[in-house]
Amino acid sequence: MSLRRQHYRILGTVQGVGFRPFVYRHATENALTGNVLNDANGVAIEVQGTPGQLAAFEDAMRNQLPPLAKVDHLSIEEHPVNRDEAQFTILESSGKQDAQVALATDKASCDDCLNDIRNPDSRYFNYPFTNCTNCGPRYTIIRDLPYDRPNTAMAGFRMCPECAREYKDPLNRRYHAQPVSCPHCGPQLSWRKSNGQPIAVTDPLLHCCTQLAKGKIIAIKGLGGYHLMCDATSDLAVDTLRRRKRRPSKPLAVMVKDRASAEGLVKGTPEEWAMLCSQERPITLMRTLDSGALAPSVAPGIDRLGLFLPYTPIHQLLLERLERPLVATSANLSGEPVITELSQLVDKLGHVVDGILDHDRPILNACDDSVVQVVGGRPQWWRLARGVAPQTERLATQAGCTTLAVGAQQKNRLALAFGQRAITSPHIGDLDNLATEGYFEHTLSQLQRIYDLKVERLVTDLHPGYGSSQWAQNLARRRELPLLQVQHHHAHILAVMAEHQYTNKVLGFAFDGTGLGDDGQMWGGEVMLADTRGYTRLHYLKPFRLIGGEQAIKHPVRVALSLMFQHYSLEEVQASGWPQKFGIKDMALKNMHLMWQRGINAPYSSSMGRLFDAMACFLQLCRETDFDGQAGMLLEAAAEQCPDREVNLLSLPASIGPIIDTAPLVHQMMTLGHSKLDTATWARAFVNAVAQMMVSLMARYPDYPVVLSGGVMMNRCLLERLQATMGEHQARWLWPERTAVNDGSIAQGQLWYALNQE
Known part of the structure; x- marks a missing residue:
């Protein structure tokens, strides 16, 4: 033979x-x-x-x-x-010298395990930690490589003989499933008061259901952290949660037990349903049905609902027993990472919750829920975390040295390149507080420990005030490491190029809220000819002052006034009636005009995101914001109500020169109060004007692939309009299917720049 x-x-x-x-x-x-x-x-x-x-x-x-x-x-x-x-x-696993293995991400319970927890004859019946090699926790429980039980959060749980037999049988689906356990040997649920004190109850899960049905706010420990949950059909419960958490209007995610339940709340395309039901189980943004099934305060003023299905047996058993949708929002203080420890929960949110459904399996790595929308059949990620991150990509060539890209200030993520691997961390958050900065360092140290890495080169944003940039600069000084800087909007474009492994020139539109430009001004309405070596700033929105600096971000009325001051005298603005509509008194108006005129705490900005904010203010949709992107969301929701998709009343011309002039738009807005057209029509007209400006610029540069990036590109109306009007440019559109479109992608762009300088 x-x-x-x-x-x-x-x-x-x-x-x-x-x-x-x-x-x-x-x-x-x-x-x-x-x-x-x-x-x-x-x-x-x-x-x-x-x-x-x-x-x-x-x-x-x-x-x-x-x-x-x-x-x-x-x-x-x-x-x-x-x-x-x-x-x-x-054979037994070998050591981790020069580790290159990809970290597996946490996955939702598979059908076989769900059948086990529903089967009275199974030893896993109603066991809320049932899993197998095809599902369950991965990244959130790993401490080190190789991925074996002693290197996970399950190290302290000794398997019973039956679990050990399944674990050692190569033909069993639980073979070497590191979190495998059963009611006799595995983690257990417990019920606690809001101060963390344990309370003996016969069935903690059933007790939790009873409390939720009574309208209580409950913290529930899941895979990557705690959720705050309440009855999504109860106005009182949702309003109580909002009041206690001081979250007046930001949309809340809702969890339902299955697709049939979801179909009573939202409508969607086949691609949206597939994403909702995928084993990654992201929060999927879908169009809300006007069914009256949910409390109106779940997503006020927004026509989309962030919906997701259970991804652990705990959630599945809870929803099947309760038979109603639940609000499921991350347990954290605003801007901080999701809480993973009971002591932190009690300290920071004990006043918010009425009870805690806890368990004793440690969460070693926090991981928030992923968020995605589907546009034109393609996914667009808003947050890459549980189920999809860490993301590991194989590089075409060896990285010259271990390189760390530290990302942006907002929606921070880290990216590392070593050997032939590039790894991007799950979502970390906004680096505006000590808690998130600590999570930033924990995430990095965890990846360094797992892969036995020592950083040899750093990449940062240009902005010297970013916490990530300051951290990297301090490390570079202490260890005498080389440090590269990448302009914010260039990094946005590079991130999409990295996903497509593209290095040649592209026509990049980077539209967002803010980012430091090469000239020291705030950019955000940038059209660039970019590649991995650098960029040329071809066009940009005509700069306008942000009256009050950061205050203009929270109060779009300041941006609207700045745009008017740019083209009209103070007397003309007063006579227009807009200050009265904005609720601005005469003295405040004069003070803001003085700040604008003299440039007192009024930096220039070319931000398209701020222009969207101003338009939302003109349309009386939003005078001040409660959360990032609120004005843009309200504008999008209004535009969706316009039946005429082709409405063409406004213009945002891109002249032959570099400046995209806002003057025609502002002139039209000044007379808006005399118009009989409704808000939805004007909102749609504005979105169409932005799209038309972009398409006209694409026509000037027909030889280059198109990249669209930045937070403004999360606007579904804008993307759908572009898809309908781009024509032949569609074939040259590099769409980001595995890269966040917002600042969550910056580290990937920074890393791609560094790798291509070698």
């Missing part, structure tokens, strides 16, 4: 996802001998058999992967035959 022996090297997400039992099953089915093991880089396989047997095995490795596996690289080498070998075995 002719025998051959092959050595496989498989890289990617291949640990903690049932890959070794998958290999074992196909090797034994094909009567092959050899072995498989996890090592620092991924999976190594030795297989020996006839050419036909080896061909069948290779087909399985390439085309029949486990549900959670992702192969980035597969290589096969011929090795000498070992004629003394009699069987196929699974």
